[in-house]
Amino acid sequence: MAQAAKNLAMDLEDAGCQARFLIRDRDAKYPALFDIVLADAGIKVVLSGVRMPRMNAHVERFIRSMRAECTDRMPIYNEQHARSVLAEYAEHYNSGRPHRALHLRAPADDPDVIAFFARHIQRHDILGGLIHEYRDTA
Incomplete structure (x- = not known):
C-alpha cells in the first residue's frame, strides 16, 4: 500500500494535479507509511468514521x-x-x-x-x- 501511495503521488505530480485530501477507511491494510508518503506529497489523509459503513x-x-x-x-x-x-x-x-x-x-x-x-x-x-x-x- 505504501508503494501505491508513492505511485499516486508521482502520477499526480506527472499530471500537474494537486490533491488536497484523500479519504480512506480504517482498514489495517494501510500502514503508517501510507499516510506519511501522502503527507510528504502535501495530501492530508482523512479517515472515515469508526463503525460507519455507510459513510x-x-x-x-x-x-x-x-x-x-x-x-x-x-x-x-x-x-x-x-x-x-x-x-x-x-x-x-x-x-x-x-x-x-x-x-x-x-x-x-x-x-x-x-x-x-x-x-x-x-x-x-x-x-x-x-x-x-x-x-x-x-
Missing part, C-alpha cells in the same frame, strides 16, 4: 454502477483507454443516466420541466454501443 456509500455506489455497467463489460487496453472510458461513463452517469433517487430523472434534467412522451425517439450509443440513451429528436 462512503455514494462513492461505493458509483464504483459499483461503473463496474457493472461499464468496465466489467469491455476490455480495457491501456491507461489512456481506461481514462477515456471512465471520463465518458462519468459524463453519462452525471448528466444522462436516470437515477432512482431522482424519480428516474437524470441529474442534468431541469426539475421545473415536466417530461412528456416524445413523438420521435432516437437512440444514441454511449461507449461504442455498450450503453444506449434514448432522446426526443423533435
Whole structure:
C-alpha cells in the first residue's frame, strides 16, 4: 500500500494535479507509511468514521454502477483507454443516466420541466454501443 501511495503521488505530480485530501477507511491494510508518503506529497489523509459503513456509500455506489455497467463489460487496453472510458461513463452517469433517487430523472434534467412522451425517439450509443440513451429528436 505504501508503494501505491508513492505511485499516486508521482502520477499526480506527472499530471500537474494537486490533491488536497484523500479519504480512506480504517482498514489495517494501510500502514503508517501510507499516510506519511501522502503527507510528504502535501495530501492530508482523512479517515472515515469508526463503525460507519455507510459513510462512503455514494462513492461505493458509483464504483459499483461503473463496474457493472461499464468496465466489467469491455476490455480495457491501456491507461489512456481506461481514462477515456471512465471520463465518458462519468459524463453519462452525471448528466444522462436516470437515477432512482431522482424519480428516474437524470441529474442534468431541469426539475421545473415536466417530461412528456416524445413523438420521435432516437437512440444514441454511449461507449461504442455498450450503453444506449434514448432522446426526443423533435
